[in-house]
Amino acid sequence: MPDDSPSTFNPFASAEITPPVSSHWAAKRELAQALRELSNTLVTSAPSEELLKQASATISELNKALANSPRYYGSQEFANTQEHGSRGELNYELNAIGGLSNPLSPGLNMWLEGKLAFGKVKCGYAYEGPPGFVHGGYVAAILDQFLGMAQIAGGQSGMTGTLHVRYLRPTPLNTDLDLRGSVDRVDGRKTVVTAELLANGEVTARSEGLFIRPSNTLKEMFEKD
Numbered sequence: 001m002p003d004d005s006p007s008t009f010n011p012f013a014s015a016e017i018t019p020p021v022s023s024h025w026a027a028k029r030e031l032a033q034a035l036r037e038l039s040n041t042l043v044t045s046a047p048s049e050e051l052l053k054q055a056s057a058t059i060s061e062l063n064k065a066l067a068n069s070p071r072y073y074g075s076q077e078f079a080n081t082q083e084h085g086s087r088g089e090l091n092y093e094l095n096a097i098g099g100l101s102n103p104l105s106p107g108l109n110m111w112l113e114g115k116l117a118f119g120k121v122k123c124g125y126a127y128e129g130p131p132g133f134v135h136g137g138y139v140a141a142i143l144d145q146f147l148g149m150a151q152i153a154g155g156q157s158g159m160t161g162t163l164h165v166r167y168l169r170p171t172p173l174n175t176d177l178d179l180r181g182s183v184d185r186v187d188g189r190k191t192v193v194t195a196e197l198l199a200n201g202e203v204t205a206r207s208e209g210l211f212i213r214p215s216n217t218l219k220e221m222f223e224k225d
């Protein structure tokens with residue numbers, strides 16, 4: 001069973017995308033990207049009703065075929081198989097905001113340069129809130145995930161206790177967005193991290209997160225009996 005021992009896997013050492021652990025996960029990344037493209041097409045097109053119904057039927061068939069394979073519910077269950085990589089590797093694939101094998105994730109890429117954290121992401125039309133702009137919930141989620149990675153520079157990692165976001169201006173869709181952040185202070189199990197989200201060099205949102213290293217172990221928190 002996985003334990004709390006530190007993993008050597010570190011996808012945040014550079015801006016390079018870390019390769020998948022196996023050809024299986026390479027294929028999953030490809031399918032996730034195809035599904036992202038499908039989502040983008042669905043929310044930006046007006047096909048005939050007939051074509052829409054045909055697409056639903058085709059996709060339902062595909063879903064049935066995929067569902068008829070071994071199933072693992074969540075990254076912990078995948079990790080327990082010991083055939084799909086470590087918990088860290090699986091989080092890198094399946095995470096809701098950064099996971100390359102998760103079609104709902106906008107694919108946030110993040111890394112550390114010394115004590116400074118950097119990130120890049122682009123949100124297509126499926127992430128629209130105000131017309132032409134990224135939904136504020138996604139902005140907050142992207143910042144949360146980014147702050148959660150940046151806290152590593154403080155020497156520990158924990159769960160988000162509080163997240164504060166100040167939305168300065170709307171964040172545009174289909175635009176390369178940059179993130180930068182750093183640890184403000186560490187106080188016992190608490191780490192306070194700040195970050196900015198930028199579009200075309202302008203800050204669109206500023207945030208501060210308080211991360212708390214839990215009193216219980218990862219095993220207690222994430223592994224079911």
Ligand SMILES: CCCCCCCCCCCCCC(=O)SCCNC(=O)CCNC(=O)[C@H](O)C(C)(C)COP(=O)(O)OP(=O)(O)OC[C@H]1O[C@@H](n2cnc3c(N)ncnc32)[C@H](O)[C@@H]1OP(=O)(O)O
Pocket residue numbers: 144145146147148149157158159160161162189190210212213214215216218
């Ligand atoms: C190593 C662990 C790694 C975890 C995975 C890392 C993944 C990172 C990915 C990140 C990206 C993804 C991000 C996500 O999506 S993370 C998902 C969103 N966050 C959560 O679901 C967190 C849910 N909450 C908890 O699990 C626990 O309550 C935590 C772990 C937060 C604390 O439970 P614990 O039992 O350990 O705490 P304690 O009672 O001993 O209190 C300790 C101190 O903290 C203070 N306090 C407590 N709660 C809060 C609060 N909410 N705000 C402000 N302060 C709070 C408390 O007053 C006390 O202060 P003091 O009296 O000492 O001054």
